[in-house]
Amino acid sequence: MxxxxxxxxxxxxxxxxxxxxxxxxxxxxxxxxxxxxxxxxxxxxxxxxxxxxxxxxxxxxxxxxxxxxxxxxxxxxxxxxxxxxxxxxxxxxxxxxxxxxxxxxxxxxxxxxxxxxxxxxxxxxxxxxxxxxxxxxxxxxxxxxxxxxxxxxxxxxxxxxxxxxxxxxxxxxxxxxxxxxxxxxxxxxxxxxxxxxxAAGVNVATSKSTLEQLLGAMDIINCDFIENNMGPKLMEDPTNLKLAKQVFQYAIKEKCTSSDVFLAALETIDNDSPTFSTSQVRGMRYMQNSEYAKAGELFEKALTLAETDEQKAEIHWDMAKVHANLGRKSQARSSALKAAEMNEEREADAHSFIAGMIMSSSNECKGGESRVKDYSIYIAAYNEYARAGNNEGMANAKSRFPSKEELFTEGYQVGDSINTGCWVGQTVKLATRD
The missing domain is CATH 1.25.40 (Serine Threonine Protein Phosphatase 5, Tetratricopeptide repeat)
Incomplete structure (x- = not known):
């Protein structure tokens, strides 16, 4: 340096x-x-x-x-x-x-x-x-x-x-x-x-910049130092905003953002002066820790701090994942579609995401009375994959369509409409895998 x-x-x-x-x-x-x-x-x-x-x-x-x-x-x-x-x-x-x-x-x-x-x-x-x-x-x-x-x-x-x-x-x-x-x-x-x-009106910008360069040149700040030396001090005094900002800054620089110390610093900063970024990153850390309910709270907070449609789209996309992990698939679908609505670049991802949730809902949506109805969710998944332009997903979904024999046995024909029921709740036109 x-x-x-x-x-x-x-x-x-x-x-x-x-x-x-x-x-x-x-x-x-x-x-x-x-x-x-x-x-x-x-x-x-x-x-x-x-x-x-x-x-x-x-x-x-x-x-x-x-x-x-x-x-x-x-x-x-x-x-x-x-x-x-x-x-x-x-x-x-x-x-x-x-x-x-x-x-x-x-x-x-x-x-x-x-x-x-x-x-x-x-x-x-x-x-x-x-x-x-x-x-x-x-x-x-x-x-x-x-x-x-x-x-x-x-x-x-x-x-x-x-x-x-x-x-x-x-x-x-x-x-x-x-x-x-x-x-x-x-x-x-x-x-x-x-x-x-x-604070007394002296211009100290050059001095502060010099100090930062010198500290960086000493190469003493690394992940172990942050974890073992700065971490305990922050844990002892979690309201120490200055220390929290130092931990946050050094952790970002040294790429130590997966540690509990980084999360503690982020919490201190976000509680003191929340921004879209601090609340979103904090929510993402809770996601990584599988603390989905906490993540949802932080994403909702970030949504109130978002200033652009792109930021709002990011949060709706994050919320879609939270809802999915909490088993709230209908809400997850709504959040994914909202993300796509606010940022068209999310559209393909949103429809593939929804299709994936449908594909994983076989046991949840199986009524056991009609194989055609039970398999109709895969037609709904196929349609979502088609909207996403996901050929691989479409092929996978089609392989699980009902067969011609199953349609005939239950008195259906290709092209008939049927409602999938369950959370999917879509009316689809019947098609067969063969």
Whole structure:
């Protein structure tokens, strides 16, 4: 699965402009050291303004080593200097050293000023930016994102959530760092925060799409996981609509729709906000389980939610099967004909279906007083097969017509009319099999 490659590009970040006018400057008491500190402070700021990051390092490093408590601006601007230097450098070892220095500067800032909540999200962002492709260090980014969440309860800006889960994905891919359950827990937490941001008016569509792609790429969601990990949670809390929707979505994707867990999710969703599709699919699942009465109730519900004649035809066809399985053949016939009426593509199937029910009604319709009358149902079946254009069915039905001898014995002639009786209730013209 292709993963979005521009997560950082989505992060509109902070750290704009240079910091020069901080209060509480602690210049060295020694005049010569003070003069040098002022000179180097001006020098690194000039280099920083002109984006000459590699040149800015030398005076900045002198200040950090010789006057570390000069002002917090050293650490705020120091991050910019080393981040810029890491992009300007060409030697891989230098790049790695400069990137590490960015995080070290944050650590030094914490020791002196103890205001980690003010910049922890920035530090997490830089760790992700620098270490996301580093097998040994990507976990640092995850830890810093989680430290940010621990401090603030969430990640801001909202787009950092996608970066956080990408770091989780990479740590899992590189190091198998988490169990599937741990990944799902992290995923659910992030999505809950994205939902909160969305409710507050933030556009989180890109972040949510990225999360879905990353979760899919981890390949941890399969039928066994749905059944054994998500299933028990849903069974414990069957009103958990969010979980039900997740189970439904994953089960459809993984083709695990025959499980009890899928049915439970479907029930939760359908009870909360029924649609034609949820009610119909739920009814079909009950059909598969031979729970025909329940299936009928759901199909009736789906019929009230149907918006087109085609959908209504589908439900009448489903109801025909329900009635047939419950032995209600007359109602089954009515439903099949209604399906054909609303969708002409169902016509052949409907007449073959009716013919099949008639063919299976021999014992039910046998009166035992007249073989001609008893066999007349097969003529009715033949006529239905003929309407369907089902030649094989027609041949099968004709083979069970009464014989010429049976007609003669009972005083009938070919072409005479007779009512089949029973639920079939059709008047047919007699014909013989020979």
């Amino acid at each position: 292709k993963i979005k490659s521009a997560i950082i590009g989505c992060l509109s970040f902070l750290l704009v402009g240079l910091v020069q006018a901080q209060e509480n400057w602690n210049w060295p008491s020694d005049p010569q050291m003070e003069a040098k500190a002022r000179e180097y402070n001006a020098a690194y700021n000039d280099y920083l303004k002109s984006e000459e990051y590699l040149k800015a390092k030398k005076p900045l490093n002198w200040l950090l080593a010789n006057s570390p408590d000069l002002n917090e601006a050293l650490y705020i601007n120091g991050v910019k200097v080393y981040a810029g230097a890491s992009e300007a450098a060409t030697d891989e070892a230098d790049i790695a050293a400069f990137q590490d220095s960015v995080l070290t500067i944050y650590d030094l800032r914490k020791e002196l000023y103890d205001n980690e909540p003010n910049w922890i999200a920035n530090k997490a962002y830089y760790a992700y930016k620098f270490y996301k492709a580093n097998k040994e260090k990507v976990a640092i980014a995850v830890e810093l994102f989680e430290k940010t969440i621990e401090i603030h309860g969430k990640l801001e800006p909202s787009s950092l959530n996608a970066a956080y889960f990408d770091a989780v994905y990479r740590n899992f891919a590189y190091n198998k760092a988490y169990t599937p359950e741990e990944i799902i827990t992290k995923y659910e937490f992030i999505t809950s925060k994205l939902d909160e941001d969305e």
